[in-house]
Amino acid sequence: MTHDKLSPKTIEKIIKMAKLYTDGKGLDKYADMAHILKFIGQIDQIDTTDVPPMEHPFSASQRLREDVVTEINQRDLYQSIALDRVDAGVYLVPQVIEGEK
Amino acid sequence: MHTKTLLALSDALQHKKISSVELTQHFLDRIKKFDPLLNAFITITERTALEEARKADERISKNKTSPLTGIPIAHKDIFCTAGIKTSCGSKMLDNFVSPYDATCVQKLKNTGMVLLGKTNMDEFAMGSSNENSYYGPVKNPWDLDKVPGGSSGGSCAAVAARIAPIATGTDTGGSIRQPAALSGVTGLKPTYGRVSRFGMIAFASSLDQAGVIAKTAEDVAVLLNDFAGFDPNDSTSADNPVPDFTASLNKSISGLHIGLPKECFNEQLDAQMADKIYAAAKEFEKQGAILHDIDLPMMRAGMPAYYVVAPAEAASNLARYDGVRFGHRCDNPKNLEDLYARSRSEGFGDEVKHRIFTGTYVLSSTHYNAYYIKAQQIRTLIRRDYEAAFKNIDVILTPTSPTTAFSIGSRMKDRIQMYLSDIFTVTVNLAGLPGISIPAGFLNDLPVGVQLIGNYFEESTLLNVAHRYQQATDWHLKIPEKFRGE
Numbered sequence: 001m002t003h004d005k006l007s008p009k010t011i012e013k014i015i016k017m018a019k020l021y022t023d024g025k026g027l028d029k030y031a032d033m034a035h036i037l038k039f040i041g042q043i044d045q046i047d048t049t050d051v052p053p054m055e056h057p058f059s060a061s062q063r064l065r066e067d068v069v070t071e072i073n074q075r076d077l078y079q080s081i082a083l084d085r086v087d088a089g090v091y092l093v094p095q096v097i098e099g100e101k
Numbered sequence: 102m103h104t105k106t107l108l109a110l111s112d113a114l115q116h117k118k119i120s121s122v123e124l125t126q127h128f129l130d131r132i133k134k135f136d137p138l139l140n141a142f143i144t145i146t147e148r149t150a151l152e153e154a155r156k157a158d159e160r161i162s163k164n165k166t167s168p169l170t171g172i173p174i175a176h177k178d179i180f181c182t183a184g185i186k187t188s189c190g191s192k193m194l195d196n197f198v199s200p201y202d203a204t205c206v207q208k209l210k211n212t213g214m215v216l217l218g219k220t221n222m223d224e225f226a227m228g229s230s231n232e233n234s235y236y237g238p239v240k241n242p243w244d245l246d247k248v249p250g251g252s253s254g255g256s257c258a259a260v261a262a263r264i265a266p267i268a269t270g271t272d273t274g275g276s277i278r279q280p281a282a283l284s285g286v287t288g289l290k291p292t293y294g295r296v297s298r299f300g301m302i303a304f305a306s307s308l309d310q311a312g313v314i315a316k317t318a319e320d321v322a323v324l325l326n327d328f329a330g331f332d333p334n335d336s337t338s339a340d341n342p343v344p345d346f347t348a349s350l351n352k353s354i355s356g357l358h359i360g361l362p363k364e365c366f367n368e369q370l371d372a373q374m375a376d377k378i379y380a381a382a383k384e385f386e387k388q389g390a391i392l393h394d395i396d397l398p399m400m401r402a403g404m405p406a407y408y409v410v411a412p413a414e415a416a417s418n419l420a421r422y423d424g425v426r427f428g429h430r431c432d433n434p435k436n437l438e439d440l441y442a443r444s445r446s447e448g449f450g451d452e453v454k455h456r457i458f459t460g461t462y463v464l465s466s467t468h469y470n471a472y473y474i475k476a477q478q479i480r481t482l483i484r485r486d487y488e489a490a491f492k493n494i495d496v497i498l499t500p501t502s503p504t505t506a507f508s509i510g511s512r513m514k515d516r517i518q519m520y521l522s523d524i525f526t527v528t529v530n531l532a533g534l535p536g537i538s539i540p541a542g543f544l545n546d547l548p549v550g551v552q553l554i555g556n557y558f559e560e561s562t563l564l565n566v567a568h569r570y571q572q573a574t575d576w577h578l579k580i581p582e583k584f585r586g587e
Contacts, residue, residue: 018461019441042405053477057293057533081198
């Protein structure tokens with residue numbers, strides 16, 4: 001396996017996917033990531049032919065529960081910790097409108 | 102009072118030699134006096150602590166108690182606490198107050214324990230020095246210019262300085278054991294699933310495990326009796342019986358087989374450190390344990406595999422911090438994309454952003470098989486190594502960390518050097534096994550920790566072995582000079 005070199009273009013693509021910086025600022029901060037990728041790239045040296053990936057440390061399976069409602073309505077409790085953002089029983093949220101200044 | 106074990110404190114409370122209010126006030130006074138030197142706490146809950154202590158005293162007067170009733174505790178600021186800020190060491194959650202308690206917090210609350218406050222930590226538990234906290238670094242009580250280790254650095258420093266009798270922590274790659282070693286205290290990471298993760302802020306869900314930081318293995322056992330156990334709210338919680346962890350503390354270790362992995366005792370390990378660890382092994386031998394050299398060949402793959410798996414899971418878990426549902430939100434977003442990116446860029450610290458970057462990279466479609474699947478295959482090989490070892494031996498003994506506490510700032514520019522602090526601890530998380538670090542001496546006046554690794558759900562064995570060591574040695578009783586007085 002050949003690992004990608006970390007080009008500025010790749011850095012920008014990853015940052016965008018990770019929803020971090022959207023402008024050019026801060027790209028330099030990730031320049032040292034090439035060292036990290038080289039470091040983790042050492043896993044290439046391990047032969048994992050026919051080895052199944054671990055799914056759970058002691059092979060426990062996902063537990064399922066009855067499909068019944070267990071949550072109780074805690075509206076008052078949740079509103080009590082958002083005091084300055086609740087008015088007349090509704091949450092006040094900032095407007096997010098595409099293109100809004 | 103601050104030097105006493107949990108059982109001694111419990112005895113004093115039950116026999117009314119001291120009240121919980123007096124005991125709590127004693128620790129609050131010590132926090133006020135000493136925490137400015139350490140920065141071990143993010144939040145001190147003085148008012149609610151004294152209220153809880155009064156309630157504990159009432160319970161004691163009515164004989165409705167458990168051994169933990171009225172004893173103060175500090176929780177790592179990663180555990181949700183109803184009505185009390187839970188920051189996870191991050192600007193992102195600086196304003197976050199949970200509406201509920203984490204299950205393990207609730208369980209201890211039910212016993213009548215008293216919460217002193219929330220301890221400092223590396224942001225989102227990502228770090229080995231506690232320098233990545235939004236609330237500033239924690240200082241090591243043994244040398245205030247040194248780090249206490251991380252990420253549970255606040256909890257370890259608080260117990261080491263005796264400003265909290267016991268504390269909780271979490272361990273994803275060594276975050277209980279490594280700071281326990283660097284701070285000179287006892288720290289247990291239980292088997293994956295042994296303690297509920299419900300209400301514990303997620304970093305890497307297949308590795309994260311809550312645990313205990315205390316002065317002694319006995320204290321860990323006493324707390325673990327109520328801390329551990331199945332939780333239907335956590336789908337990865339193990340439905341295994343919880344034994345009385347104190348029952349076998351004094352069992353003889355004669356005939357116990359202890360393995361020393363060759364991979365941990367090679368030429369790369371500092372010779373003085375090796376001497377200390379061998380001395381600890383000799384102590385077990387003196388008590389009748391049989392030492393074996395063993396092979397754990399996959400240990401070398403642990404670090405790179407860990408730094409694939411943990412960031413990948415972190416990138417997924419931390420996607421929820423989007424400026425909408427939780428925490429920090431940027432001012433005047435231009436659009437939704439800008440809101441996400443700027444809120445996250447402003448809210449997360451440098452190390453967290455770097456790990457999200459790594460995680461996003463290894464999970465991206467072109468790299469997923471080469472990194473993430475490959476690392477999960479390596480986890481299988483690591484588990485096989487341990488399974489093979491545990492066929493012939495009972496406990497594995499290693500150094501907890503390759504070095505003692507290092508200077509604040511000395512590794513911040515070299516990520517890989519920082520990551521290597523956890524070289525002996527990460528494979529335990531990758532395999533999901535229990536591990537404990539206990540104080541085993543000093544090098545240049547700084548504590549050394551020895552790590553014991555057990556088979557799945559064998560916390561009792563680890564606590565037994567650690568307790569026997571602490572019956573024969575006094576390293577765990579040492580208190581840093583600045584914090585000895587009242």
